[in-house]
Amino acid sequence: MRDSYLGKRIRGGGYAFKGAWILIKSEHSIQVQVGIAVLITGVGFYFDISKFDWMFQFFAIGLVLSAEGLNSAVEGIADFVHPDFHTKIGYIKDVAAGAVLFAALTAVIIAGFIYLPYLFPNLFLQ
Numbered sequence: 633m634r635d636s637y638l639g640k641r642i643r644g645g646g647y648a649f650k651g652a653w654i655l656i657k658s659e660h661s662i663q664v665q666v667g668i669a670v671l672i673t674g675v676g677f678y679f680d681i682s683k684f685d686w687m688f689q690f691f692a693i694g695l696v697l698s699a700e701g702l703n704s705a706v707e708g709i710a711d712f713v714h715p716d717f718h719t720k721i722g723y724i725k726d727v728a729a730g731a732v733l734f735a736a737l738t739a740v741i742i743a744g745f746i747y748l749p750y751l752f753p754n755l756f757l758q
């Protein structure tokens with residue numbers, strides 16, 4: 633069972649949960665994003681948003697957490713292979729951070745589509 637296809641997949645899932653727990657426990661950026669995710673989920677309940685809005689909101693949360701987690705992995709690799717200052721390492725880290733920014737901007741736009749009509753109903757008469 634241990635070395636079977638299914639056994640390997642189950643073990644792989646276990647490593648993934650371990651990695652997710654490490655991110656939540658030790659990465660400040662992920663902790664901040666999880667805090668924002670909890671907050672915005674509360675806001676969703678407050679405004680009683682629609683099923684589609686929940687779908688987009690969870691998609692945005694997943695997108696940002698995934699990008700942030702991958703960014704942490706890239707930073708970890710960069711620091712491991714080259715702990716000293718190097719312009720190439722700076723470039724790699726900046727590009728990885730830029731990917732997170734794309735995800736974060738997407739999430740902000742989605743949040744705008746969902747919540748601006750609740751906040752400014754007069755501007756969004758349908």
Ligand SMILES: Nc1ncnc2c1ncn2[C@@H]1O[C@H](COP(=O)(O)OP(=O)(O)OP(=O)(O)O)[C@@H](O)[C@H]1O
Pocket residue numbers: 660661707714715716717718719720721722723725726729
């Ligand atoms: N070894 C390095 N060589 C060159 N530039 C670096 C190096 N380390 C960091 N930098 C520059 O500093 C920026 C921040 O890097 P850092 O690794 O501290 O990321 P961070 O976002 O502050 O992450 P964290 O707060 O999780 O440690 C990078 O985007 C890069 O521009």
